[in-house]
Amino acid sequence: MPYRAAVNEYLFMIDNLLDADALRETARFEEASADVTTAILEEAGKLCDEKLAPLQREGDLHPARLENGVVRTSPGFAEGFQTIAEGGWLGMSASPVHGGMGLPLILSSAVNEMMSGACLSLQLAPLMSQGQIEALEHHASDMIKDLFLPKLISGEWTGTMNLTEPQAGSDVGALKSKAVDNGDGTYAVSGQKIFITWGDHDVAENICHLVLARLPDAPAGTKGISLFLVPKFVPNEDGSLGPRNGVTTVSLEHKMGLHGSPTAVMQYDDATGWIVGPEQGGMAAMFTMMNNARLGVGGQGVGVAEAAYQHALAYALERKQGRAGPDGTASIAEHADVHRMLATMKADVFAARSIGLSCAYAIDMAAATGDPAWRARAALLTPIAKAFGTDTGVAVAEMALQVQGGMGFIEETGAAQFSRDVRVTTIYEGTNGIQAMDLVARKMMDGGEAAGLLFDEMEEDIERARPDFPNMADAVWQACESLREATEWIVAQGNMNDRFAGAVPYLRAFARVLGAQLHLKAAMADKGGAREKLARFYILRLLPEHAGLLIHAQAGEADLFAVTTADLAN
Incomplete structure (x- = not known):
């Protein structure tokens, strides 16, 4: 379709x-x-x-x-x-x-x-x-801005991000790539990077790699890492292409999905590069790109969810099976369980999309006003937008396949591609588990202040909806208060494993409640319309999930680690 x-x-x-x-x-x-x-x-x-x-x-x-x-x-x-x-x-x-x-x-x-x-x-x-x-x-x-940015913005050149190495994985501090000062403002960068998205291709004339590497005598761990811009072709001062750099594509990964996206193993052999930011300031600079990508990857999950939903809906409306009432054969979209899946997909896509857009708005307001409260809001919402957006992408793609039954399992229909393509988004740019750990640790270093301010604003919106939708407003209010109490519990835990053990359910509960408030706000703008009906479905049927999630979030580490690694292997 x-x-x-x-x-x-x-x-x-x-x-x-x-x-x-x-x-x-x-x-x-x-x-x-x-x-x-x-x-x-x-x-x-x-x-x-x-x-x-x-x-x-x-x-x-x-x-x-x-x-x-x-x-x-x-x-x-x-x-x-x-x-x-x-x-x-x-x-x-x-x-x-x-x-x-x-x-x-x-x-x-x-x-x-x-x-x-x-x-x-x-x-x-x-x-x-x-x-x-x-x-x-x-x-x-x-110098770098003037030479590289016009070409990247125009699309004449493209950019990549090179973090991961075979032995390091998510532990970026374990990288072995090195850089040596050439004495002329450039550096010789050497090492191997894996999982480099669009690391090489034929759609633009040059490819600019941001590469994390370590200078001689730099300390171990992430504090000793610097960032370098290493192009495939070394440009001349006027932006024209100079000689081929010491950058080689070793291989392309054979992946579960995203077959059209070349994911490369990259080799750097004394490749010419320029340092970006100060020496040993590589992680701070790279995190600017990573945070941009985290929001973007959350949006990728939502985008695939939307496409998978459209694909499933079209099939369900056309596929006739069974009988419904006196009028004879009905489309499967009228079957209760299929109808439930379609409504769940649409409601969750709306929630994930609105959370991601709220995060982007906070970033915009922070950039436009310089207000630290907006920066804190953006930081708080980024891991939620990334994780919930991609989790939604995976879940909706799976439900879309289920709606189509046996035909969904047949590759020619295209339904399975959505599931294969979106699966990696929960791994990209820090797994969703890492996003959840970031939420309960780094994003709570303010004692939960940013989260508390958000809860206050959410409850103000809920109160405005109470005269029109008292039952829905009460359900969302109670959920918001439960989330506030769970947040206070998390902030009070000095043992980080007590936080980490329930980090993933906490993030999901946060997204569930935030999604409910945004659905309620949409209902206020569309009273009696489709969005009010969708909000009622989400709040009455999907929001209650938050209660069990928050119990899990506050369970601590004891029972988790009581199951030892030996027990797991038994």
């Missing part, structure tokens, strides 16, 4: 769930008017529906391949990427100083999610470039 980008959903959320006027009143985003917002999202929707969605199956059936040291991408991918680049979509939120549009992240996040639903394998390329652009804007020297 044809994919349709969720343009109207985003327009509704921006108008009714966010204080868009407050954002547009800032000097930074005063040009992002309602008319501009509508025009951009509608144009992006056409791009996704007409140009990118047809590439979805091509990437799966005709994977990227490495031939004689050259990576060949899937049919149509080069043209698709050029369409994205020529439309200026890579630089939507980049600074106008180097050719970007300077638009709010809420818009670029919406566009990225729609592109992900159309063709996730291809969308990964612009996402990596956008993250690198932001990292360079914040941390690079003026």
Whole structure:
């Protein structure tokens, strides 16, 4: 079935769930008017529906391949990427100083999610470039900015992120890659990196790698790591391509899904690079890109969920089976369990999408106002948006396959591809378990202050809904109070394993309650409409999950580690 980008959903959320006027009143985003917002999202929707969605199956059936040291991408991918680049979509939120549009992240996040639903394998390329652009804007020297940013923003060059090494995994501090000062402002970078998304390809003329490496005599662990920009071709001062650098693609990974996205093993042999940020400041600089990517990956989960839902709904409406009432054969969409799955998918997509958009809005307000409260809000919501967005992607893709029964298990229908493609998003940019640990540890270093302020605002919204929807408002209020109490318990635990043992259920409970409040807000804007009905379904049937999750979240480590590793192996 044809994919349709969720343009109207985003327009509704921006108008009714966010204080868009407050954002547009800032000097930074005063040009992002309602008319501009509508025009951009509608144009992006056409791009996704007409140009990118047809590439979805091509990437799966005709994977990227490495031939004689050259990576060949899937049919149509080069043209698709050029369409994205020529439309200026890579630089939507980049600074106008180097050719970007300077638009709010809420818009670029919406566009990225729609592109992900159309063709996730291809969308990964612009996402990596956008993250690198932001990292360079914040941390690079003026020379690097002037030379590299215009090319990255235009799409003439693309960007990657090189963290992981064979022996290190998520323990970035165990990396062995090294860099030696050449004495001329450049460094010789050597080492091997794995799982590099779009590490090599044929859709742009140059590829710029952000590589974590260690300088001689630097201390062990993450504190001794520096960040280097290492291009495939060393550019001349005027931006033209110079000699081939000491960068080699060793192999491409054979993956469960995302076959159209070339995931490379990269080898660096005395490759010329420039340091980004101060010596031994690599993690701070790289985290700028990682946080950008975490929100983006959460949006990828939502995008695939939307596409999988549309695919399942179309099948369910067309498939006739069984009897329902006196009128004879009905579509399976009328069967209670299938109807339950479809409603669950739609309700969870709305919740995950609105949480991600709320996170992007907090980032925008922090950038526009410099208010530390907005920065804290953005930091708090980032792991929730990433984890819940991708968990939703996996769950919805699985339900979509279930709706289609045996046909969903047949590869030709395309249903299984959504499940295979989205599965890695819960691993990308820090597994969802790492996101949950970050939430209960680093994001609670303020004693839960940022979370408490969010709960206060949520309860103010709930009170406004109480006259119209007393039962729903009461359910969400009670859930919010339970979440507040659980947060206070977590903050009080000095033993971090007591926090970590329940971190994943805590994050999910947080997302469940936040999703309920946002659904309730949507119901207020659409009284008697489809969104009120969907909110009622979510609050009455899905929100109650939070209670069991919070019991788990506050159970501590004792019973968990009472089951020893020997017991597990027995």
